[in-house]
Amino acid sequence: MLTYDYVKCENLKQAFEQLKSGEQVFPLAGGTDLMVGMRGGKFAPRLLVDIKGLEELQVLKEDDAGITIGAAVTLNQVALFEPIIKHAAPLAEGAHSVGSYAIRNRATLAGNICNASPAADTAAPLYSLAAVINLVGPEQKRSMPIEEFFIGPGKTALKKGELVHSVLIPKPYPQGKGTYIKASRTGSVDLSTVGVAVQSWGDRVRIAVGAVAPTPVRALQVEKAINEGGEKDWAKAASLVHEDISPITDLRGSREYRYHIAEVLIRRGLEQTMGV
Amino acid sequence: MTKKITINFTVNGDRETREAIVGQTLLKFIREELNLKGTKEGCEIGECGACTVLLDGKPVNSCLVLAVELDGKELTTIEGLSKNGELDKLQQAFIDHAAFQCGYCTPGMIMASKALLQRKPNPTDQDINEALSGNLCRCGAYQEIREAIKASTKK
Numbered sequence: 001m002l003t004y005d006y007v008k009c010e011n012l013k014q015a016f017e018q019l020k021s022g023e024q025v026f027p028l029a030g031g032t033d034l035m036v037g038m039r040g041g042k043f044a045p046r047l048l049v050d051i052k053g054l055e056e057l058q059v060l061k062e063d064d065a066g067i068t069i070g071a072a073v074t075l076n077q078v079a080l081f082e083p084i085i086k087h088a089a090p091l092a093e094g095a096h097s098v099g100s101y102a103i104r105n106r107a108t109l110a111g112n113i114c115n116a117s118p119a120a121d122t123a124a125p126l127y128s129l130a131a132v133i134n135l136v137g138p139e140q141k142r143s144m145p146i147e148e149f150f151i152g153p154g155k156t157a158l159k160k161g162e163l164v165h166s167v168l169i170p171k172p173y174p175q176g177k178g179t180y181i182k183a184s185r186t187g188s189v190d191l192s193t194v195g196v197a198v199q200s201w202g203d204r205v206r207i208a209v210g211a212v213a214p215t216p217v218r219a220l221q222v223e224k225a226i227n228e229g230g231e232k233d234w235a236k237a238a239s240l241v242h243e244d245i246s247p248i249t250d251l252r253g254s255r256e257y258r259y260h261i262a263e264v265l266i267r268r269g270l271e272q273t274m275g276v
Numbered sequence: 277m278t279k280k281i282t283i284n285f286t287v288n289g290d291r292e293t294r295e296a297i298v299g300q301t302l303l304k305f306i307r308e309e310l311n312l313k314g315t316k317e318g319c320e321i322g323e324c325g326a327c328t329v330l331l332d333g334k335p336v337n338s339c340l341v342l343a344v345e346l347d348g349k350e351l352t353t354i355e356g357l358s359k360n361g362e363l364d365k366l367q368q369a370f371i372d373h374a375a376f377q378c379g380y381c382t383p384g385m386i387m388a389s390k391a392l393l394q395r396k397p398n399p400t401d402q403d404i405n406e407a408l409s410g411n412l413c414r415c416g417a418y419q420e421i422r423e424a425i426k427a428s429t430k431k
Contacts, residue, residue: 005279006298006344028342035301035340036321050345100410102335102388103322188409189323 005047009054012163016138018049020161027051027163029072030106032099033115051163052108059166067169071110075122076101078109088169089178090125090197097121097182100189110164113149116156119191119211119252123150125180127208127216128197129169136165143168150215174201177273181265185252193253194261198269203230205274207266212245212258219244222266234270238263283347287312288356296343303327305343306353314354314383318412325411328384329353335391337410354383357390366390369428370421377415385411389425398429 006028009015019025024046028034037043051057052072059070062083069078078084079096098104098112098121112122113133126146133149135142138161146167149157158164178199184190195210204227207219221240225231247258280295287310296305306315306329315338318326322337329338330352357364366386369375376382385408392399392407399407404422413421 003278003299006281006342008344008347031342031345032322032337032340035342039320048342099322100325101391101407102325102328102337102410103340105331105334105336106340 004045006050007047008050012051012054012056012136015049015051015054015163016161018047019163020138022046025049029057030074030108030111032103032107033111057165064171065168066171066173069109069167069169071108071164071166073109075099075104075107075109075112078122079104084169087173088125088129090128090180090199091122091131091169093180094121094123094125094182094195094197097180097188097192097195103189109167113146113167114156114158114164116150116152116154116215117191118150118153118213118215119195120216121180121182121192121195121210123216124195124197124208124210125178126167126169127218128178128199128206129174130206132168132170134165134168135162137162141165147218152214174199174206176201179269179272181269181272183253183261183265191252194247194258194265196262196265196269198266198273200270200273203274205270207241207269209241209245209262209266211252212247212262214246217244219266226270234267234274238267238270241266281344281347283344285346285348286350288352296346298342298344300343301339302329302331302341302343302346302351303338305346306338306351309343310353312353312355316380316383318380318384323410323412324381325384325388325408326381328387328411330387330391333391333394335388352387354386357386364390366393366425366428369424373420373424373427374417375420375424376413376417381411381413381415385413385421389421393425393429399425 026045028048028050029052057070057072060073075095085092112120131146180197182192182195184192197208199206210216219241221243222237225237231237247255249255279298283296284293316326318324320339322340327338328335
């Protein structure tokens, strides 16, 4: 058994004090990645700072700004929140595809993006919805688009001692259809081999792909062909994704398979959201 | 040095105050400190569901929760389902439908099913597959498990 300290925080001020108290201090929310990582030797904490009880991190609301999802909100809460199902379908579907029901009762949206796996099933949806990440530190708050938050595998824009406070799906919402389509080895409890989020509005579209590059990426060439070039042949548009991605071969799939399946999933996503 | 924290919680309806070792999983705490051996240890990485318990009524993998996180919560384990020596309807249905061979996954299956029935009293096959997608049965009793769950709602 690992030995470390544990502090259950009452407020953010206390959390920041603990977070800067030394090296190897980890914030704990859902803990589903952290627990597995500690057991596998990936993390060796000296102190865990439990922030999941903080009321301001449990916020899940819709207001004039859009939908705000606090850092302690679980993936089941995200997947079942009516405004998300209605206005941010890729996120509802992506959240629902993570792990299993029991995992999603603990795992949080913020944790999923802080773990910064290129295959994170909520990340591509957040790219497709132009989500904003609100960060909070001991001195200041700052916000950034999701695309600036992801830096590389396991790397985010978070500075030492800083926390994700919440994720915002900004208004105006895209008035169209959205979907998240995932290819994985098993129906659940598996990371995606490739995950594609498509959000349309009118005849325009935003597309993001997971597990095909060091971070999730936008399928910008596909978007350009449709949004600027007026391309209506979805198969032809989807084939342009090869220019946007740089997949690797790993235990979930080969580089070639990922190129192929990314194209197929984008075509299906376009058919589902923009019509055949 | 092993650090301990005092935690207050409810287990199967009884209020308890115990010392929990920091770093111990809820799974180990249930088995070794509370001496409730019904909850099983399988993969220890949240993939098999053998350790499923209800925390504030919701199913969680107890191998992915720390014992100290139990503070202020309500815990239900498989031992908490029978009342006055009588098995819960769901437990009886698992026996009647032979919904296991070795039985190792059964406590986790039953706890996940119990939570499903609380949110969907008449689940479809799809609902069951979805709710139990994180519970593996290596004997492959899935068909009988679905039948047992559906039968338990009819009596």
